[in-house]
Amino acid sequence: MTTLGDADAAALxxxxxxxxxxxxxxxLSKVERGGDDARSVSEVTHAIAGAATTIxxxxxxxAGKSTLTSALVREMRASEASVGVLAIDPSSPFTGGAxxxxxxxxxxxxxxxxxxxxxxxxxxxxxxxxxxxxxxxxVLDAVGxxxxxxxxxxxxxxxxEIAGEADTxxxxxxxxxxxTVQANxxxxxxxxxxxxxxxxxxxxxxxxxxxxERMLSLRTASPWRPPVIQxxxxxxxxxxxxxxxxxxxxxWSVESGEFERRxxxxxxxxxxxxxxxxxxxxxxxxxxxxxxxxARNDVASREVDPWTAAHRLLG
Amino acid sequence: MTTLGDADAAALxxxxxxxxxxxxxxxLSKVERGGDDARSVSEVTHAIAGAATTIxxxxxxxAGKSTLTSALVREMRASEASVGVLAIDPSSPFTGGAxxxxxxxxxxxxxxxxxxxxxxxxxxxxxxxxxxxxxxxxVLDAVGxxxxxxxxxxxxxxxxEIAGEADTxxxxxxxxxxxTVQANxxxxxxxxxxxxxxxxxxxxxxxxxxxxERMLSLRTASPWRPPVIQxxxxxxxxxxxxxxxxxxxxxWSVESGEFERRxxxxxxxxxxxxxxxxxxxxxxxxxxxxxxxxARNDVASREVDPWTAAHRLLG
Numbered sequence: 001m002t003t004l005g006d007a008d009a010a011a012l013x014x015x016x017x018x019x020x021x022x023x024x025x026x027x028l029s030k031v032e033r034g035g036d037d038a039r040s041v042s043e044v045t046h047a048i049a050g051a052a053t054t055i056x057x058x059x060x061x062x063a064g065k066s067t068l069t070s071a072l073v074r075e076m077r078a079s080e081a082s083v084g085v086l087a088i089d090p091s092s093p094f095t096g097g098a099x100x101x102x103x104x105x106x107x108x109x110x111x112x113x114x115x116x117x118x119x120x121x122x123x124x125x126x127x128x129x130x131x132x133x134x135x136x137x138x139v140l141d142a143v144g145x146x147x148x149x150x151x152x153x154x155x156x157x158x159x160x161e162i163a164g165e166a167d168t169x170x171x172x173x174x175x176x177x178x179x180t181v182q183a184n185x186x187x188x189x190x191x192x193x194x195x196x197x198x199x200x201x202x203x204x205x206x207x208x209x210x211x212x213e214r215m216l217s218l219r220t221a222s223p224w225r226p227p228v229i230q231x232x233x234x235x236x237x238x239x240x241x242x243x244x245x246x247x248x249x250x251x252w253s254v255e256s257g258e259f260e261r262r263x264x265x266x267x268x269x270x271x272x273x274x275x276x277x278x279x280x281x282x283x284x285x286x287x288x289x290x291x292x293x294x295a296r297n298d299v300a301s302r303e304v305d306p307w308t309a310a311h312r313l314l315g
Numbered sequence: 316m317t318t319l320g321d322a323d324a325a326a327l328x329x330x331x332x333x334x335x336x337x338x339x340x341x342x343l344s345k346v347e348r349g350g351d352d353a354r355s356v357s358e359v360t361h362a363i364a365g366a367a368t369t370i371x372x373x374x375x376x377x378a379g380k381s382t383l384t385s386a387l388v389r390e391m392r393a394s395e396a397s398v399g400v401l402a403i404d405p406s407s408p409f410t411g412g413a414x415x416x417x418x419x420x421x422x423x424x425x426x427x428x429x430x431x432x433x434x435x436x437x438x439x440x441x442x443x444x445x446x447x448x449x450x451x452x453x454v455l456d457a458v459g460x461x462x463x464x465x466x467x468x469x470x471x472x473x474x475x476e477i478a479g480e481a482d483t484x485x486x487x488x489x490x491x492x493x494x495t496v497q498a499n500x501x502x503x504x505x506x507x508x509x510x511x512x513x514x515x516x517x518x519x520x521x522x523x524x525x526x527x528e529r530m531l532s533l534r535t536a537s538p539w540r541p542p543v544i545q546x547x548x549x550x551x552x553x554x555x556x557x558x559x560x561x562x563x564x565x566x567w568s569v570e571s572g573e574f575e576r577r578x579x580x581x582x583x584x585x586x587x588x589x590x591x592x593x594x595x596x597x598x599x600x601x602x603x604x605x606x607x608x609x610a611r612n613d614v615a616s617r618e619v620d621p622w623t624a625a626h627r628l629l630g
Binding site for chain 1: 353354357358360361362363364365578579582583585586587589590591593594595597598601602607610611614615617619620621622623624625626628629
């Protein structure tokens with residue numbers, strides 16, 4: 001008897017779609033491993049995915065993204081929407097970096113079949129992450145989650161990119177945000193469909209909202225003006241407004257064609273990354289082979305130059 | 316009549332080797348342009364290069380690298396050694412970013428046939444730079460420069476890598492360095508063969524030297540202990556000690572085999588980068604072609620998944 005652990009991706013997907021959570025977890029593990037494992041999952045999930053709406057949530061460490069995500073999941077469940085969460089933030093409670101209080105807060109969803117929360121470790125390989133996250137989101141989509149929330153800490157270029165490659169992107173800041181995210185402000189402005197000023201019970205909230213509104217009015221005219229929502233996620237304040245704004249943005253973008261336009265763009269970017277990662281794997285293979293040693297020796301003895309050697313290696 | 320501007324790389328190299336400085340400048344321009352131009356230069360220079368010793372000089376902006384380089388060139392010329400300088404630092408006077416005083420300081424070498432100074436612009440394409448710099452260093456080597464100095468500002472990973480890929484690497488800091496290069500300390504420790512504490516007439520020099528010595532003593536045992544040299548480059552103080560240390564390190568590394576070991580390693584890395592840059596160019600070609608459009612449409616219609624489409628694209 002084979003266990004599901006050895007099962008192929010199609011069998012795991014069928015099991016996951018009928019509610020087997022460990023099958024779902026195994027699909028995501030295959031995606032994280034990359035290579036042929038990830039490819040086999042992508043083959044079966046891509047064919048049936050596409051119905052879920054993906055939300056990127058990003059912001060500086062400590063902005064309260066995880067608490068906000070948990071509160072948002074609560075709103076979604078109150079509307080009977082199913083939701084999968086991918087937490088990329090290395091400081092997130094989901095990835096084990098935080099205090100017990102936060103962990104308990106997410107644990108309220110642990111026994112709910114229509115919520116699935118998964119942390120994805122960066123493992124120091126960010127290039128790999130930007131390939132793995134769309135694959136993982138597609139798994140949650142394919143098993144029938146209506147919403148997929150991707151939470152990343154908005155400090156690095158790759159994390160901001162990942163969050164920006166969603167149907168809707170939420171940027172979370174705090175009162176006094178100017179001090180903490182100075183360097184990334186322009187990048188965050190670029191990707192935000194919705195701004196959340198979390199911890200809005202703190203001093204300086206009016207100035208921060210005004211600052212964001214001022215910067216938004218400097219953007220090139222767009223038919224969608226990102227709302228700026230004040231929340232106190234720890235108390236659930238403002239999170240129903242966020243949930244409404246998310247649905248409003250989804251409806252607007254579907255109607256306006258922005259939804260399809262972005263998905264086509266994302267697909268192009270994903271294809272480029274996958275091609276790039278296959279090529280990188282090919283270079284690693286090449287570098288481990290006899291032809292590489294020959295090429296290197298020829299260059300060392302100055303018989304051929306590096307460019308000629310590289311052309312020969314690539315056939 | 317064809318001008319040398321249209322001449323092929325072999326003709327330019329022959330002219331440059333007989334002292335034609337504009338031919339040398341044109342060779343370096345070809346390298347900067349990349350692609351077939353760079354390849355043609357690499358073909359002719361690689362065959363005859365290898366005699367020059369390359370020195371990487373790196374450190375934080377404002378550490379005085381350019382002034383130190385100029386003072387070092389003066390020492391080298393006093394010993395009748397020929398030297399080529401590649402300045403990668405975007406804030407360097409060679410690249411036009413600095414005050415007149417610095418520029419004049421380097422201009423003292425402008426009429427000396429055995430000194431050639433070239434700035435290389437980063438143009439925002441750092442991946443390209445790490446391929447272009449070894450090619451450019453090889454040009455200076457092939458025209459007969461005995462020493463090639465590569466000056467980079469040690470703020471980014473790529474710049475530190477470039478400086479670290481020399482026969483000898485000099486890390487320049489200032490008194491109180493702990494405050495300015497905190498994040499990069501470990502990386503700089505890793506690559507330094509020689510430490511220079513420039514602006515050593517300032518307060519805190521003893522503490523900085525002690526700090527470096529303490530960190531050096533924590534490194535894994537190595538037969539070469541990096542000397543820590545105090546300089547005041549603006550007054551030429553300590554620069555003859557630096558010049559001596561450079562020659563001492565060169566002699567030690569040749570005798571110990573470290574010289575050859577590093578060059579073999581660098582060659583491997585260079586080959587990898589060249590292969591990578593050829594592959595990146597191939598991806599760009601692919602992305603502009605009909606096959607890419609077909610693949611993207613097939614993925615969009617969910618007939619194939621991104622991995623399968625990528626495999627097909629790569630044949």
